[in-house]
Amino acid sequence: MSKSKTPIGCPCGGAALATCCGPFIDGYLDPAKLPPTAEQLMRSRYTAFTLRNEAYLLATWHPGTRPTDRIVDPDETLQWLGLEVKSALRLRQRKVEPANPNEDFVEFVARFRVAGKGQRLHEVSRFLREPDPALGGVSRWFYVDGEFPDKS
Structure with a gap:
């Protein structure tokens, strides 16, 4: 009797890394594999933090706010425990046409x-969809910055 492999769950909470955030992270330089929404980008960035994938994090960080120092410390003893998406602002505003369809906000708590x-990190992240020169001008979502509603 053979044992079947159980797919590894995605750190963002999805069923399997291979079908959730994995394709975005592995294909971040392929215009056909970009996260189509700000929420999916936020989830894939959380997953990239858990995997310590600095290349993906930098590629998806807006050039205007992208840090120049390392963002992943290989010696840090940090263990990511889970992600809860509290809201994706555009979902609450479905009936109203957004003022800027290329800007979105996602509120989450990462433990x-x-x-x-x-x-825990409680953040309301801001994202912009803009052309990416690294992809020949194809538009993609970028993480810009965030606000921290509480310190608990």
């Missing part, structure tokens, strides 16, 4: 542990 102490 993590550092040195055995559980913590």
